[in-house]
Amino acid sequence: MSIIDPIELPVPYSVDEINREFWKLCSTHILHFQQCKGCGHWRHLPRYMCSKCGSPDWHWAPSSGKGVIFSWTTVHQPMHPAFGGKTPYASIIVEMEEGVRIVSQAPDLPIEDLKLDIPVEVYFEARTEDVTLPFFRVIE
C-alpha cells in the first residue's frame, strides 16, 4: 500500500454515452461537435435532440477548431487538490466559429495578456493513456 497516492489531474466524468463519444473523438485530434441533421444547428454540450428544430437526428461534425476567447477566470486558490501546484492558472470559455462554446485552457497565453475576443485555435494533449483533451493557443 502506497503511503500517499499522487493526485492526478482529473479526467472528464461522463454520465452518458454521448458525452463519452465527444471525448473519444478528441483522440483523432480533430474537435467534433454535434450538428443537427434537420436544420444544421451546431450544439454543445452534447444533447439528445435539437433545441432549435426538435429533430432527434444528428451527427458528429468536425469543427474548424478556431474561435475567440469569450471569458475567463484566473484561479489563485485551487478548489481541487490536483491543481494545487499550478496556480495561478486561467480557465477560459472559447466561442467557436460554429457558434458553440467550450470550456478549456490556453496554457501558453500569459494570464496578463488575457482579453476578450483573442483569436485562438485548438490543439490536443493527452491527459492519460486513454484520455486526450482539447486546449487552445493564440492564432498569430
Add this chain to the structure above:
Amino acid sequence: MSFKDKTAIVGIGETDYVKGSGRSEVDMMLEASRKAIADAGMKPSDIDGIIPPPGYTYSEELAANLGVEDLRYAATINMGGASPNAAIQHAAIAIASGVCNSVLITLGWNGYTAMRPKPGQPPGRSAGIAVLNNAIQGFYLPYGVSAPVQMYSWLAMRHKQMYNTPDEATGHIAVACRKHAHLNESAFMRGREMTMDDYLASRWVSEPMRLFDCCLETDGAAAVVITRADIAKDTPNKPVYIMGAAEGHPYPADDIATRPDPFRIGLSFATPKALEIADIKIHDVDFLQIYDCFTYVVMLQMEAMGLCERGETYDFVKDGNIELGGHYPLNTHGGLLSQAHVWGLNHTTEAVRQLRGTAGASQVKDAELGLVTGWGDLGDGSIVILRN
C-alpha cells in the same frame, strides 16, 4: 388565479450561526422549526405542509419528528441556494389553492464543518445538486473549474470587460453588508471592521473575485411558517403577507458557459412575473434582501431586476444608497457575506423582522414593502415580494 395576499409568513426561527456546530443538520433544522412554529403561536401538529431543502433530510423525517400525522403537502425544490426562497412561492400556491393550511420551510446545514472533515469521520448527509454533475464533472473540472466562485467568475469577468465595472462597485456591496452586520448580534462578522481599502487589498480567490467578494461558511438552520391569510390574523405577531413571488431559470440552466446572453439569469425571467402579481414597481420596495453568495452575483441580480441598467451597478450602490439610511438598504442583517450562510433563509427571517418592525438597530424606518431573492444552481433565481 393569483395568490396575491392570500398567505402570510407568521413564524420565524433560527439557531445560532457558528463555525463548528457539533450537531446534525436535522437536529438544527428541528430547533429552528420548533422556534418558528412557536413564534407562529402554533403547535407542530398544526403544520400540514413541509418543504425541506434539497438534501440533508426529507419531509417524512421532519414530519415524524414534529408529530405531523396528516402531511398533505410535501415538495422539494431543486434550485440549489435559491431553493428556500423559491419554496415560499410553492407554499403560497399550495395554501391559496386549498391543498393545505400551514407550511413549514426549513434549511439547515454544516456549511463550515462538513467542508473540513476530521480524519476517519464518517461521511455526513449531503446536498442534492445532481443537476450540475454533467457540466461540472464532465466539462469544467478537467480544466480546473469545480467551485461556484470559479464559474460565477466567468460571468463576472466578461461583465467587467464589457462594462468596465470598477472594483468599487462590488466593494460597496461587501462594505454595506459588513456595516449592517455590526448592528446584528447574531452576525458572525459583527465587530470585525472592513473598509473599502481592506476589500481592495484582500487576496484573489478566482479573478475577478477576491476573498471579500465571497460569503461566509457557517453551520446553522433557519425556518419559516406560512399560513392562510385568515388564519394569520389570529397569530401573535404582525403577519407579513406574500404579495408576489416567482422563480426563473437561465437558458440553458444546466450549463453556465453556453448561454446566448450570459447575464440573462433566472431573475431576468422571474422578476416581471412577481412584480405583475404583486402589482408594484421594482423601485417601490423599501429594502433589498438579495442572495449574496458573492458580491458579483448581487450585482448581476440588481441589474437583472431592473434596479439599475446593465453595467450601471456602481452608480446604484455608491454614496450609501444601499446602506441603512439610503434609498435601498441591502441585506440589513449582514447577508451571507457578513451574517451567516443558511442558503438565504436568513434573508427571509430578516425581511419578516423588518416588516414586523422588530429589526432593532437595523430597522428600516416605516418599512412596508420588502424584496427577497434567491440564487443557486448556476443562476436559477427566485423573488418574493412581502408587505406588512
